[in-house]
Amino acid sequence: xxxxxxxxxxxxxxxxxxxxxxxxxxxxxxxxxxxxxxxxxxxxxxxxxxxxxxxxxxxxxxxxxxxxxxxxxxxxxxxxxxxxxxxxxxxxxxxxxxxxxxxxxxxxxxxxxxxxxxxxxxxxxxxxxxxxxxxxxxxxxxxxxxxxxxxxxxxxxxxxxxxxxxxxxxxxxxxxxxxxxxxxxxxxxxxxxxxxxxxxxxxxxxxxxxxxxxxxxxxxxxxxxxxxxxxxxxxxxxxxxxxxxxxxxxxxxxxxxxxxxxxxxxxxxxxxxxxxxxxxxxxxxxxxxxxxxxxxxxxxxxxxxxxxxxxxxxxxxxxxxxxxxxxxxxxxxxxxxxxxxxxxxxxxxxxxxxx
Amino acid sequence: xxxxxxxxxxxxxxxxxxxxxxxxxxxxxxxxxxxxxxxxxxxxxxxxxxxxxxxxxxxxxxxxxxxxxxxxxxxxxxxxxxxxxxxxxxxxxxxxxxxxxxxxxxxxxxxxxxxxxxxxxxxxxxxxxxxxxxxxxxxxxxxxxxxxxxxxxxxxxxxxxxxxxxxxxxxxxxxxxxxxxxxxxxxxxxxxxxxxxxxxxxxxxxxxxxxxxxxxxxxxxxxxxxxxxxxxxxxxxxxxxxxxxxxxxxxxxxxxxxxxxxxxxxxxxxxxxxxxxxxxxxxxxxxxxx
Numbered sequence: 076x077x078x079x080x081x082x083x084x085x086x087x088x089x090x091x092x093x094x095x096x097x098x099x100x101x102x103x104x105x106x107x108x109x110x111x112x113x114x115x116x117x118x119x120x121x122x123x124x125x126x127x128x129x130x131x132x133x134x135x136x137x138x139x140x141x142x143x144x145x146x147x148x149x150x151x152x153x154x155x156x157x158x159x160x161x162x163x164x165x166x167x168x169x170x171x172x173x174x175x176x177x178x179x180x181x182x183x184x185x186x187x188x189x190x191x192x193x194x195x196x197x198x199x200x201x202x203x204x205x206x207x208x209x210x211x212x213x214x215x216x217x218x219x220x221x222x223x224x225x226x227x228x229x230x231x232x233x234x235x236x237x238x239x240x241x242x243x244x245x246x247x248x249x250x251x252x253x254x255x256x257x258x259x260x261x262x263x264x265x266x267x268x269x270x271x272x273x274x275x276x277x278x279x280x281x282x283x284x285x286x287x288x289x290x291x292x293x294x295x296x297x298x299x300x301x302x303x304x305x306x307x308x309x310x311x312x313x314x315x316x317x318x319x320x321x322x323x324x325x326x327x328x329x330x331x332x333x334x335x336x337x338x339x340x341x342x343x344x345x346x347x348x349x350x351x352x353x354x355x356x357x358x359x360x361x362x363x364x365x366x367x368x369x370x371x372x373x374x375x376x377x378x379x380x381x382x383x384x385x386x387x388x389x390x391x392x393x394x395x396x397x398x399x400x401x402x403x404x405x406x407x408x409x410x411x412x413x414x415x416x417x418x419x420x421x422x423x424x425x426x427x428x429x430x
Numbered sequence: 431x432x433x434x435x436x437x438x439x440x441x442x443x444x445x446x447x448x449x450x451x452x453x454x455x456x457x458x459x460x461x462x463x464x465x466x467x468x469x470x471x472x473x474x475x476x477x478x479x480x481x482x483x484x485x486x487x488x489x490x491x492x493x494x495x496x497x498x499x500x501x502x503x504x505x506x507x508x509x510x511x512x513x514x515x516x517x518x519x520x521x522x523x524x525x526x527x528x529x530x531x532x533x534x535x536x537x538x539x540x541x542x543x544x545x546x547x548x549x550x551x552x553x554x555x556x557x558x559x560x561x562x563x564x565x566x567x568x569x570x571x572x573x574x575x576x577x578x579x580x581x582x583x584x585x586x587x588x589x590x591x592x593x594x595x596x597x598x599x600x601x602x603x604x605x606x607x608x609x610x611x612x613x614x615x616x617x618x619x620x621x622x623x624x625x626x627x628x629x630x631x632x633x634x635x636x637x638x639x640x641x642x643x644x645x646x647x648x649x650x651x652x653x654x655x656x657x658x659x660x661x662x663x664x665x666x667x668x669x670x671x672x673x674x675x676x677x678x679x680x681x682x683x684x685x686x687x688x689x690x691x692x693x694x695x696x697x698x699x700x701x702x703x704x705x706x707x708x709x710x711x712x713x714x715x716x717x718x719x720x
Contacts, residue, residue: 151522198703201704202703213655213697220689220693227689337527340523344523387534391530391533391538393531394530394533397527397531401513402524
């Protein structure tokens with residue numbers, strides 16, 4: 076029985092391999108066009124569109140790190156906003172108190188994030204699933220409280236202003252410049268995550284997510300890999316928070332509400348759990364959706380008077396979209412995308428969906 | 431004395447809310463993070479029934495309670511029936527998403543402005559001096575009494591009645607319970623409707639005691655540590671957890687920093703998770719049900 080199954084599988088692999096060159100031949104062209112579009116975009120787009128793209132890149136870093144932790148390693152975190160706040164506030168405090176340049180503050184933010192990740196991860200050694208989610212939620216409130224305390228103590232009642240960082244002698248203020256900086260950061264984050272996934276670390280994380288007990292019997296040191304997942308993910312998140320602080324030039328605890336954590340969770344749900352491409356797609360979707368709704372509502376004539384209610388509409392739509400994906404499309408946008416590719420590509424490759 | 435009264439009132443608020451978390455978790459192992467929003471919905475339903483349907487406050491309250499029970503059943507039938515039994519993550523995330531949806535919808539319908547509910551529906555809320563030197567508002571006193579009644583009824587219901595026993599059985603082992611012919615969907619639906627009923631009762635009373643706006647959700651969220659500290663599947667635990675959280679919060683407000691009040695429940699929660707994650711009265715096995 077097992078022999079027959081094995082040879083079937085081997086055959087399938089061979090068939091798949093034979094198909095691959097065809098796919099490869101088509102792909103580079105698509106990728107080339109994509110790269111060109113991304114590079115030319117800031118030159119032709121309007122400033123607010125460039126700003127939107129910048130937000131997407133920032134969100135990508137955050138969603139990739141959450142995908143790593145929750146989607147790949149299976150550790151639920153509801154405290155993502157707390158970690159972003161940790162990064163942003165490390166920058167704000169270092170800048171305000173010591174006037175340090177960005178090449179000091181961002182690494183410090185990364186280290187702070189790692190430390191916080193360690194603290195967030197400690198409960199995961201004893202707790203699983205639900206309880207872990209709760210402890211990260213609790214830590215979020217604690218971090219945000221201390222941020223608020225700092226603001227109150229130094230009487231920055233409305234927030235902390237940060238001057239744009241200077242790069243090679245000139246200040247990074249222009250949207251186009253930020254576009255490329257954040258694009259680079261997001262690309263680096265993606266490459267880091269992809270390499271981690273293809274290493275033994277990534278495989279250990281997958282094992283951890285699938286079944287902790289089995290992973291342990293396979294000789295994977297669970298505690299170490301759990302903490303590692305928290306440390307790496309939190310460090311990345313804190314860097315995203317730090318970049319956010321510089322990008323906006325302004326830090327305030329109000330920006331890091333529980334709703335932000337939920338938005339990041341929405342990104343990986345909508346994009347597709349456990350998939351890095353999904354995290355990117357989800358980030359773009361979640362950032363663009365409010366603009367889409369706002370545009371749609373305002374395009375209806377006579378809707379100006381309801382403009383105040385748009386944010387409520389965005390909340391409600393958000394919840395509805397998340398529920399829709401959770402219930403009807405757990406694989407997310409990536410799942411839809413792969414199914415479309417499978418449907419319309421000539422060869423109809425295996426229906427299995429790659430993580 | 432005043433401090434003791436404050437603690438009892440706050441503990442009753444938390445206890446009345448947290449029994450909703452406990453009921454659903456105990457019966458179906460789903461953590462309902464939309465409970466705060468459902469509580470808020472109860473308060474808004476009262477606003478709607480009193481302004482649209484009847485000026486009589488008692489009838490309006492009863493009508494709102496009835497509506498909230500219907501909402502609870504609908505939430506189970508339309509949403510959670512599909513998610514119960516799925517992974518912990520998926521179920522919790524669904525409730526979070528539902529909470530966001532509900533909050534948006536409520537803000538859309540009732541606008542984010544603040545309402546003085548007691549005045550709108552015509553109920554006086556005088557401060558009573560029960561013992562010399564300690565004051566309590568009428569609504570707070572009502573809330574304490576309602577909490578005591580709700581817990582007494584729930585204990586009796588779960589201990590003695592047929593459906594109460596079925597609910598406990600379903601919570602202990604859903605497979606065996608189903609094998610014995612217990613209709614799990616009915617049991618879960620009852621849990622959801624009891625939970626939204628108690629939650630919305632809390633929401634209405636809090637809204638009548640102070641004001642009503644969407645920031646009230648935070649009270650619902652702060653009641654959650656109370657449920658967990660006591661043990662997520664223990665009603666008795668919820669009472670003790672509420673007392674502990676309320677005492678800690680009032681003490682911190684009095685002695686250290688009022689700003690810390692919103693964080694204290696979560697600090698207690700973290701401490702509890704590190705020492706005894708299953709809570710004071712919770713069953714330990716829940717930890718292994720991942």
